[in-house]
Amino acid sequence: MEYVIFFASAFVAIICALLVISQKNPVASVIYLIMAFVAQAILYIQLSALFVAILQIVVYAGAIMVLFLFVIMLLNLRRDDFGPEKHPLQSWLTRIFGIVLVAELMIMISRGVGQSESMDRAGAEFGNVEQVATTLFTKYVFPFELTSILLIVAIIGAVVLGKRRAEEEEG
């Protein structure tokens, strides 16, 4: 039973990830990406990391992808908006880099296959709310607060930029 769920969700995750990059319609890509995230969340649940799984759905599938969808929908891209055909050298370079990336992936996977026995399930206590909170607010409190300052700076920047443009249009 466990294997059935694992292979089903892993299969869905991989197929959806492939469909994300092969779709011509960007909105369809976003939907496949959401499905890939949800399938990933199921894998987290199987590793008994329920809290991480829920956060994955709340943050990635729920919040960030809504933003993606809005940007894509409001820009309303069409095929001729992507500009003229690329330089031939550029397309050759993408191919070479793609092959290198796949080769790297293959090497990493072939190394990992032998060690799959050692990948134990995490304990019941792993990654629950108490543990994550304790670690965040004791050991990693400085980087955590630094991240929040970074986010606030980004938000203020966005507001300032948005406001300036509105004023220019009025004036």
Next chain:
Amino acid sequence: MLEVAIISVIKVVFVFTALLTACAYMTLIERRVVARFQTRLGPIYTGPNGLLQPVADLVKLLFKEDIIPEHVDKKIYMIAPLAAFIPATLSIVVIPFGSSITIFGREIDLVLSNLNVGVLYVFAVTSIGVYSIILSGWSSNSKYSLLGSIRSSAQMISYEVSMGLAVVSVVLVSGSLNLNQIVAHQANLWHIFSQPVAFIIFLVCGIAETNRAPFDLPEAESELVAGYHTEYSAMKFGMFFVGEYANMVTVSAMAATLFLGGWQGPGDSSGIISMLWFAIKVFLFLFLYLWLRATTPRFRYDQLMSFGWKLLLPLAILNVLVTSAVVLII
């Protein structure tokens, strides 16, 4: 092992049947209650007192012609109703609808899944529900749908923040994200008395999240025909409809669980009686929905946004601040 599986299957079937029946009969109750408010009778001819009206409605929706307009983005147009229906029904899974019941000498907890992060789960699933609105509005390629969906998603995103903060203060008081433990914590004092501000914020945001009057701008029929589901017909429209009512039931059940002590009633509350208490409390909130719908005019869009961001959000943040200070001191 087999016994456990059978019990869970029975529980799942029971809960989903109860949910869908509640949704179906909610439509009848709504029409009858609103009719009473407007000194009309409402539907009374189908069956005794109109009790078979939901069945007639369902049959009609199933047999109507399913029209797919030519200008729609077909794939996404088909997915959107499902994306409305499935998350709406999934969020009921973690809500405890009774204490426990003993059948054939075996104690059964009356909750489908006793998750440790139950509160977060509900938020995760409801946040997926926004997609159905965005996608249906966009794929319909119609200006009414698009306007309705943009309004609705802006509204849901704005009010979700305050709602989350209201729930955070409840979680702070009870010290757990598990809905069963939140219910147990209210044995002596319901959270509506210890967290009145959070209760009001939660209620207002809950109504806004489900797009009901007076926050029903996304489907303002006088301006937008029917909002994001203008282009849908037959059972696809039915799925949006059931999704909306299931969301109402979920919000009411969450309000009852978080603030009114869940299935606990005065005196003895175990087994069937606890389920009854829970049903009564949920119905109380559902009636409130209808009451508001029949008696309040619709918000204007700018009023809606300034109310959400300038009043509710600061209030919710202040409430969390005060609550955490009090919890820390005591």
